Amino acid sequence: MKGITRRSFLKGIAGLLGLLSLSGCTELRLPWSKSSETKGELIDGFGTVANSQDRWAYIFDVGACIGCRRCMYACKQENNVPDTISPLWIEMFEMKSELPVTGQPSEEDLKGATTSYTESPKEGRWYLSAQCNHCANPPCVKVCPTGATYKDIDGLVLIDYNKCIGCRYCVVACPYEARRFNWWKPEVPAERVNELVPLRPVGVVEKCTFCVHRIRRGKLPACVEACPVQARHFGKLSDPDSEVSKILNSNRGFRLLEELGTHPRKWYITRGEKWLE
Amino acid sequence: MISCSFQPWNFVAPVSAAIEEGAERFAMTGMLGLILMAIVEIPVLAVIIASILETRRNPRVPVLFLGAFALAIGVSILGIAILGIATKFLVPQ
């Protein structure tokens, strides 16, 4: 080949690679790489202001839960969840205590777990709730191609329903199956609508928001308030006097699928008497 | 699915630290994509530049190529925009 010599070509490549590694060394923080992690003060659609000092944490007491599902329906009502979203944002599992609790249970293990129980609490059973954990290292936020799903400055993982294109990659990426997709056009009767929570169109993803419209105004999430046996607790770890701080300081707990490195914000404790009675 | 968290008493500080660590890991992931795109596109760019340099004796050829390349990308983006607008009338808003 005449024209460009092999040598000059290789020199060029080496030069480019050198430039690249140089930029890598200086911890490249390009402006656009942050926009999904932080989002100014005013949040679209929720009308609230986030405080970056807040460290939200959610505690679920598997020892206390009786599986009454009041949390699920309080959430549905509070967040304008339509009938076409099933299961709801929160899901309750009735678990059998003598079977192993495994991630991705086999068909055998599944016989000890069900979401379709009709009576509770049942003897020899305990109840596990699953909802969005607002992970600190959320895989769903990483994979979103439009940035519709984002991590706010106070750590909450929220969705901008106007940006969502419904590709469902976030639904796929969440190991907790916490995200729901509007396969049908959602209908919520006008009298049931909560003005504080945006209504979603068809074809977008939605999920638990830790009732962002409530917690940033000093209230508790609807599920926490609705629980009749105080199995749910919510608050800021940044406040040493908060309930969650006190509970975590005095109770052992676990998180779901910890080994996946998602760093969820929801802890499960076994304080209540129901645990393995 | 239930793994053990390391749990001494007076645990709030380590719990917060765990959340911080998660946030840091998260932030670093954005670098991965940029590095990957660089690894993919820079060699392609280098080869394209090499091809242009190689044919600079006949400047029409690289211009034609760049024009075709830009047009292809432009038409693709336009096609996506048109499809988006066209479906707007059918998808319930």
Add this chain to the structure above:
Amino acid sequence: MDERLLQPLLGSDRTFYIIAGILLVPIGWFVYCWVLQLTKGLSVTAMRTPVGAAMGVYITNFVFFVGIAHGGIAIAAATRLFNLTRFRSIARIGEVLTIVSIAMAGLSILLDIGRPDRIFHMIRYWPERVGWSPLTWDITVIFTYFALSLAYLWLTIRKDLFLCATRFPKRRWLYKALLIGYRPGEEEEIERLTWWLSLAIVFLVVMLSGGVVAWLFGLISSRPGWFSALAGPYFLTAAIASAIAAVIVIAALLRKVFNWEAYIQPQIFRGLGIIVGLLTLFYLYLTLAEQLTFRYAGPQAETTISDMLLGGQLAPIYLPTLLVGFLIPALWLLIQALRPRMFSITATIIASMTILIGFWVKRFLIVVPSFLRPYLPFPTGTYSPSWVEWSLMIGVFAIAILLYMLFMKLFPIMEVSEQ
């Protein structure tokens, strides 16, 4: 200039219109079904979450079409970079396949999106997300690949278009428009340019099918079965094998229809058949490695997926695909290459077609099973594509065939000018 090579462009053959007419039926049905899906939402598919599959036939189609889009450039590059001139005659057959396939891959994605009216968001937020999302990486590399391939096709077809402009005065305007800036004798420079472009495109083949498309799946740790370092080589092998199988089928078909026996020699099919056979066997080796890894001392999650494939609800599809779809045709392709007396083009076509279908099914079996058994104890899901999904999928194939035929009607699919 050999008239026989221009046969597709000459006049209106009745067969062309009959076939085009037949294709318009599934395409019309496709339009109806898509309008249905747009107005009613994706509920018309069989996809559901969290119990069921979040993605299904459309994404399978996407991966399939991106895969066969490599056929064109794989052959064109081999011809240019490694001087395997015997494949030169079918280079353009493959290049057109590339362009049509990428377009169909894009269409398949559009079908899968919940809000296709917002698809432009993927372009608009590209700068923000290119560091993060594998889907954004996907767009980046597919656009690059498509643009390079289209430019490559255009640059190499120009000298034939010049000849067509004189031969077909009625379509002169079309050829003249595409011949912008043409100067006879530019071929030498174009050869040099396309040599480099072949290099770039071959690199992109690896980074696309063996790269970003594979990593759409392989990086997602929440989906056992998907999450694997093997995803890159796995998808790459499948892509090139299915791509070359597709080229074999199309080339053989065109050869038969237009009596191009003299231009597309049997050696081509023997050579391509060997490549397909070897790659398919290599793919089976990768499958073995994958299943062994799942089963030996694998975590519950992976073992469950393997159970589903080898003995559970998907076994009736999985095992025949491996045996009848891959092993037998691959072995046959290699046997007939080793024993030239047993070689026949018909057998090559049948084997290639089987392998091609096998790869579509296999992609389905990669995408879907990992959804059916989530980590948390939801009930195990099932997924059987709805009639809307089948209709849209068949429609995409019909559109692909029609586009290919239209290209052949307007432009020479074989090189007509002498070298």
